[in-house]
Amino acid sequence: MPIRLDKLVSERFGLSRRAAQDAVRNGRIDLEGERCDEPGREVETDTPIAFFPNRPKARIVAGRLRVLHEDQHVLIVDKPAGVLTLPTPDRERDTLIERAGRYLTIRHGNPKPFVGVVHRLDKDTSGALALARTHEAVRAFQALFKAHDIERQYLAVVEGLPARASGTIDLPLITDRGDLRRGVGRRPGEGRAAITHYRVIEQFGPVASLVACWLETGRTHQIRIHMAEIGHPVVGDAVYRPRNRPRCKAQFQRQALHAQTLGFRHPLTGQDIMVEATVPHDMDALIVDLRNRYGIRGAGG
Structure with missing residues (x-):
């Protein structure tokens, strides 16, 4: 039965879930001999994985973005206070949507990743916010919020x-x-x-x-x-x-x-899915x- 990579790392090496996610994101986990930095990737429970705790970070992800959950459909981030979710007519450049786009470009190599907004937080409110990674996910999550199933x-x-x-x-x-x-x-x-x-x-x-x-x-x-x-x-x-x-x-x-x-x-x-923003x-x-x-x-x- 498939399992998330970060959960498998946590169980296999006795790490907390957060420590396992950090290990994957920082490039310290090899999946079947190849470095993998996607905590949410689905793998089999017997998949060969290796943990290199002293390996230097593969890269520093630009955009100052803390990711709480990621899969192929949705990205849930911890929005800092003082950052707009979307730009206003003044066309602010440093927004959450821009940071998420940069993050996905660096992580997955897509020069123009899709990032869709399904709900918002006020500029000066911090915390957990979900962003869609596909048009299909936008429709699905908008329906979820409309039905108040959140x-x-x-x-x-x-x-x-x-x-x-x-x-x-x-x-x-x-x-x-x-x-x-x-x-x-x-x-x-x-x-x-x-x-x-x-x-x-x-x-x-x-x-x-x-x-x-x-x-x-x-x-x-x-x-x-x-x-x-x-x-x-x-x-x-x-x-x-x-x-x-x-x-x-x-x-x-x-x-x-x-x-x-x-x-x-x-x-x-x-x-x-249940995430918590510190x-x-x-x-x-x-x-x-x-x-x-x-x-x-x-x-x-």
């Missing part, structure tokens, strides 16, 4: 302490609330359905809380709008935080929002600082 968990640091340790925000969203910004529909039948589930993980004194959010729908800026609407805007969100709200003691240079996990049944292979250094530093300054207690505490 498991997505976000982590956010929000202002204040939500009254409930967990809850569901079911408020429709509109594209213009009157100031050219998205917002919540106020009239019956107005807006598109949007549902966010949340759970408080940690509380930092009276100042802020770390919450996990799950999207039942995936509207633009959904978590940011919903959390602000219930009185707990995401720390650092300059767009949806009410302007008349008193200054928060927790300060951050961007919205403290991270797409931590992405899971789904692969629409083209049937494989169950909390970036700046957001982790914010959480540690809040713990040190205001203490920490669980949601029930």
Whole structure:
């Protein structure tokens, strides 16, 4: 029965899955006597493989792109904060789509690889994001997202302490609330359905809380709008935080929002995929600082 190369390397040489992926990507694994740097390649369980832990890296992949999963249909990456998914009319050059194209060119030797967008993250939101590698995959994954057959968990640091340790925000969203910004529909039948589930993980004194959010729908800026609407805007969100709200003691240079996990049944292979993007250094530093300054207690505490 076929198995992913990185899983076989992990089992054969006693490595963690991440260490096995790194070993493959860095050119330290030979498959049937030939160097192979594709962690997601399907191989037989008895395929001859060799591990050379001291072999120098084959190359440094350009584009500063961290890959969480890759197969012939989809590339899931850890998007850094501050990087656009796609260029705007200003034609920015350093975008996630451009980095992914460079990565695929270097890895597979295709001078013009196809990279399709099936969903997006805001420029200043970090975390797991899926990109299609074929036109077929674009259609398949767009259908998957449209059917909401995707498991997505976000982590956010929000202002204040939500009254409930967990809850569901079911408020429709509109594209213009009157100031050219998205917002919540106020009239019956107005807006598109949007549902966010949340759970408080940690509380930092009276100042802020770390919450996990799950999207039942995936509207633009959904978590940011919903959390602000219930009185707990995401720390650092300059767009949806009410302007008349008193200054928060927790300060951050961007919205403290991270797409931590992405899971789904692969629409083209049937494989169950679950990836996790590590909390970036700046957001982790914010959480540690809040713990040190205001203490920490669980949601029930």
